[in-house]
Amino acid sequence: MLINVLEIIVSILLLLLAFLALSSKSLIKSVMFLSSLSMLSVVAFVLMKAPDVALTEAVIGSGLVTSLFVFTLLATRKVGQKQ
Amino acid sequence: MKKVLALVFVLVLGALIMNHLNDNNLFAGFGDAMLENRVSQSYIDRDATENNDGVVFDESLDLESGAANTVTAIVADYRSFDTLGEVTVLFISSFGVALLLGQSKKRIALEFKPNFMLKIGSRALFAVILMTGVFVSIHGHLTPGGGFPGGAMIASSMLLLYLADDEFRAKMRGFKILESVMGVFYIILGLAGLMITGFFLENFLDNGALGTLFSAGMIPIVYIIIGLKVGSEISSVIDHFLSEEGA
Amino acid sequence: MANIELLILITLSLGLLSYVLYHFSPRLSSALTILGSFFVFGSVLYHGYIGSFDVSSTLLPYVSFSSSALSIFFAVIITFTYAMVSLFNPYFLKTHKAGNVHNLLFLSTLAFVLGVLFTNHFMTMFFFFEAVVWTSLFMIPLKGSKSAAIMYYRFSAFGSFALLGAIFLLKANSGTFLITESLAVVDGAHQLVIFILLVVAGMAKLGAFPFHIWLPEVLGKAPDHTSALFSGGLEKLGAFIIVFALVRVAPVGATFAAIDLAWSRYAVAILGALTIVFGTLMAIRQDDAKKLLAYSSMSNGGYMLVAFSLMNSISVMGGLYHVLAHALASVAAFLAIAAVARQTNTTKMSELGGMIHKMPITYMVYLIAIISMAGIPPMGGFISKWLIFQAVINKGLIFVAVAVFFGSVGSFLYVFRPLAALFLGQELPQYKKTLKEAPSLMLLAMLILSVLNIFTGVFPTPILKVINTVIVEMGMNEVVLTTFTIEGFNGLLHPGLIALVFMVGVFVAFVIFISLKKSKKVGLMDTYTAGNFIYTEELMHYSVDFYAPLERLYEKYIDIARNVYRSLDHKIKEFARLIKYFIFTYKPEITAFWVVLILILFLWGDIA
């Protein structure tokens, strides 16, 4: 029962975060929302008894992808500042 | 307006798909998957090739796949070819990033100046994370994780160094050699399987007892290879993303 | 040369030889072309006459031949056209961008035409048909007009692929690609479709009413002597296909009881009638002599359509004879125009005049040709039109009959114009010094054609007897012929007698012309209107706005067919632009959008 409630909360949060990530005006905020979406999906994976996937998603999906997004934005903002 | 319309569209589509799947008698509902009808039951029972009485942790010897972690057994044994492909995808995208962003140049300067403590601390943390990564890779057949998260951890330890030190540039040449050698090892492992047993990527080592560190035949080796390869590839990707053109 | 396969191969290799030879000596290359054309004509004529064609094929794979009276008849006409036109070749090569290519294409088309006519296999026929299209296609732009070539291909391709559709339907129907066998068993549901496809294929090639747009374009813009080839030779391939559809395929669909004719055939006859009317009306208002003749070719094609659609011995005989008579006449007319054009570099009637002084023989040739085209005795065109009139009136097709007569009357109007404008009237000053009569080879060709034009009008029975064998071969009763008469529905025709009467009439007229007082010669500028001297010569010219009052009646409607095609073209392009606008932009969301849409469309059915 507890798990069911947890599932529902996670689901709603997932959708909320996805919507926020897509509708946020600031790119860096979007990326942060994506990152938290990814972290939340880790919870979802754990709930569905998939620890391997959870670990991989946590390290690669959440960590690595976020950092790549951030680096891209970082690099381009610098370029933008120069002009 | 356009956005609302698009949202309505996709939600209608989602509802339609859900409706379709609910009506579908072949499609089990959430949480009701029937493993008996799927090939995966054989993966769990380890009886894809021959009948198997049962699998017992710490006891069963020389199963057809010796990893206690069934997912690992599938990834690195039953469907090892997929994993080879997966490694290839990562390899080609890392190469592609290098190709697209150029053999650059100068790394991005960060906006804050890391102090001494940060530098030392991150060095220490670097070692810890690196060890964790290697550990995760090696224990892939026993615990959750495996080569990919392990490799990513190795890479994130490198990332830590990047973030902690403004001047830091990894030795890309070394990564490249590591990447290449590990890839070739994987292929050679597969070819060795072909030579010894007649099947490409076949496990030709003893499986040992389920659940011990030195079990599961090739799987730890494969995962170490993957871990190192993924680590070096992702590090190279990070390096390229952290560099920019100019100067 | 009795073997058709060998004949085709030899013609092709002669073409290649003349292509190579052109680099060394254009003259020799042209001589080779002439030799080749005459050789082909000679062997077709001789072996066709004694009936000793060897149809075995050993060298070419997948190809087999058969010879029939029909194919020999067409082959003789077309190869003769080629032989005559070939005599013009040497004089026109200099004006071409690539004379070597011309010679190669000339002989290749000849070879492929033979293939079309003599094959007994539909796929081979399609192959040769396409080969003719492609080789002739590249002859058109040699004078520099790519658009005409593209126009030609549009309709030819449409015809070719309609033919292909018909071929496959026949195959599906009968299980064989052999022409005679598959045509013999046309029945069932696809009968009408096969009929329509074959008729469309033939009409596209013939340039009949809804598909006539290419004819004036091509005949007007092709190299001057090549136009004769298209009009007298290649267009007749369309008639060949039409014969397939209308005569050899059994009557299709419900019958129109009142006139004892299948609806489908009646429809073709109506289209033929429309072709005649349109062709005539358009010809009347042309300024370019070649375009005028092109439209006249179109209207004569209409006569063939009418003739073949009526399906009785007299009409089919008329149609086949018209193929011959029109080929002779139109080739002669086009060649005469080409001869003029070669000397003056223009075919615009308003820019020419008084050529009779310098080119009397060309004038005579042209005169005879247009008399034949207009269907006036004693030329060949009269005989065929008489037969067609007979058949039409006998069937009681009122509208068609009106069209047919209108065509004849109209042709007086238009063929007179180039005659008057080009040859008669004032001699234009700019040509006074340089103009000469055409060279001897050209004259030879034109004279042969004129003699034949008269011969076919005066003494047609030997040829009609040949046509009788064709008709019998196609399973109809032969027409009763004696040495000097033809028996129609309403009585006998004495071509010789008519010619004699006509000769006497001409002689009397000539006597009157000689004996009366000579008219006074005046200079071109020697004219005053309302007391003013006219400075612009064009206003004085016979042919400018010659039939203006008549043209005003219909000039709003002349471009209907062309506009239909143009708007079709626009519609296609608009559709293409629409798709491009919606899909092919740098908008990544398009793919997602279509995916969502298609999935919704697919799943919506679950609810509905």
Added chain:
Amino acid sequence: MNIALFVAIPLGFAFISILHKKLAPILLIAASLFIIVGLSFVQNGETVIGGFEAPYGIHLLMDSYRLTALYIVNILFLSVVLLNIRKYHQMSTVLLISLTGLNGLIMTGDLFNLFVFLEISGISAYLITSTNKNPLASFQYLVAGTVGSSLYLFGLILLYAMFGSLNLADLSMQVSQLTDKTPVLLPFLLMFLGLGVEVKLLPLNSWVKGILKDANTLSGPMIASVYAAAMSLVFGRILIDLFVFEGRFIVIVSTILLVSILAGEAMAYQSKNVKEILLYSSVAQAGLVVLLFVSGLASWALFMVMANAISKMILFTIIASASEENGDDITVLQGIFTNNKLIGFSFTIASLSVIGLPLFMGFVVKMNALNHLFGEQMFLAIIAILLASVVEGIYFVRLLLHLWTPSETTVTFDIRMKAVLFALAVMLIVFGITVEPIESLKDTIEIGLNVGGTSWRI
């Protein structure tokens, strides 16, 4: 000869090739040659990877269809490589990976493995197109390709949820045993759309314009010829082996295909730009090929892919090479063949073969396909093919007349290019005149399809 080597060798070479720049092109050519030579030592049947029989493990399949497909793809691949390796040597690794991906794609008998190879070849295709120097177009290609493969994966996972297997043969057997086929139509539609993105079917192919409009001598022939051939052959194989067509699915599929063909031809007809003409015409041809596959004419579809691939290779290479300096407007390129008769000859033959004129390979294929379609009375397809041929004819005539009309433009072509393209053109003629090899190959392919159907469907 273990066919896993066709994947392993180029992959291993790719891993090695990043070590040494000079070595990479040599490795590429060596791998390509190895595969072509190796193909003649191949035996039909399945090759198990990892020692687990289907449906538990992954296996590679080989039969006449796949062998022919491999020959087509690898030979064309080698010719593209030989023509471009000097100029684009930095792409060697990418090309090695794409060779791996394409070969794996053709041979694999597992749907998820196919997804992996789809991504491998897809990613290398994005990188190949990056030589166009138009990152926006490549990005669009990447987005479309990713969406496509996600859809494919979605459909695939639905199939797995229903049948519990990922093996092509196993699935097709289970699907054929279903009495009510409606449940499987959604996954099939998803997979159809997903692969349709790669095969360039109409509403899903917005990426094509950006990619092929700026194509160079490497990316043009590679995407339009090699990739198009491989993708449509794989797609066709799945269509034949796995898909069932019923109800609304038929309506949607046939609409997509007919619109692809007719709109593709219309767009080519409307275009004034040589590359655009070619790219839209290849959209139409892709639709035509899939139409033949859907109609069940697998072997003729295979030959049509072959004829189209050879033709497109010739056409795109010539135009890409000629437009490098001049741009590719139809008027700018006028007369490029006047001084390059051999190139003009190859181009003409390729375009005539695409139209389907006698003497060339396209004709043999089109005629036989039409013959079968008439036998089956599929008139919609017939009308589409005939109309398409007419329109194709018109714009190719326009193109040919322009390109052959003498003018001042001088373009010089590489002598190797002349030789390779001429050889390919001769191949079109040879297959157009001597029908026996095609006929006999067709027979073995059809036997293969049937035998395969019974033997490896467990």
Added chain:
Amino acid sequence: MLQIAGLLLMMLGLYGLLTNRNVIKIILALNILEIGLNIFIISIGFVRGGEAPIFSSETTSNALVYVDPLPQALVLTAIVIGVGTTALGLAFAKQIYAKYHTFELDEMGEE
């Protein structure tokens, strides 16, 4: 419930693709699509009350009920492939930025 969430996440990803005209946002939407797909795939194999498919000292025998391991293996592969495409997409994004100095598709001159 999580299955529906996965499905809806995919739909939101599509929504993002439909409405966003920013290169970064498009890649982001692709990522959301992939995460949704991954959750959906895992949910296919979920068995309520099943154990994680790892033999350990607690779950020692194959007689127990496990969740389906195959989808998990597939998702592992899919995640890595997703990272590959994302990295490549971001590299293209950087190139685009270098060429046009913007991420907004609307601000780039279309041909």
